[in-house]
Amino acid sequence: RKEVEQDPGPFNVPEGATVAFNCTYSNSASQSFFWYRQDCRKEPKLLMSVYSSGNEDGRFTAQLNRASQYISLLIRDSKLSDSATYLCVVKKAGSQGNLIFGKGTKLSVKP
C-alpha cells in the first residue's frame, strides 16, 4: 500500500460546484496531516492543517478519520482560482518534519 494515496483526477467542475477529495495513508502512527495546493510548476503552498475534530476555513473543510486512515477535503462554491493540484500530506511518524506527499488530485474549475 502506498504511504499516501490520492485519486489523481482530473476533476473538471463548473464554477460554484462542490467538490470533495479523498486521501488514505498507510501508517496508523501518523499524527499530523495537511492539505497543500500546488499550481503548475510552482511550490506547494499550505492550504490547511487537518485536525481530528475536523476544521473549516471559509469554503474549505477538512476531515480526518483515524480509524479508517482517511483524510478528506471539501471545497464549496468553487472558483476559477481554485484550479490547481491538491496535495494530501502526512508528516512521517516520529520525524521532525519529513513530509510524505501524495501524488495530488488535479482540479479544473470551468466557467
Next chain:
Amino acid sequence: EPEVTQTPSHQVTQMGQEVILRCVPISNHLYFYWYRQILGQKVEFLVSFYNNEISEKSEIFDDQFSVERPDGSNFTLKIRSTKLEDSAMYFCASRGGIQETQYFGPGTRLLVL
C-alpha cells in the same frame, strides 16, 4: 510576509558536474528541509537539518548529496557529480520551532544533460 527564497530559479548542467542550490529560509526559523519533485511525480523528502546538523535523510540523499548552512542565513544543497536522473525541481522549506507548517521556496529547476 516573510518568504523562503531560492537561487538560481533554473540551472542547466552537464552530467558529472557539481551543482550548488541555494536557499534563504525565513529568518527566525529553526528547521530546514530539501525536497525534490521529478516532472510529473510527487514531491519527495530529501533531508532535514536542525541545529547545524542533518536530523533525517531519505534513501535518495546518498553520498553525492550534502547540505550546509555556511553563514546563518543561507542553506545549500550540493550535488557532487550530477546524474541524468537528478533532473528535477528542488524545493527548500523551513519552519519555526513550535509550529509544524513548512513554508516552501519557489524551487530551482535543475536539468542535467
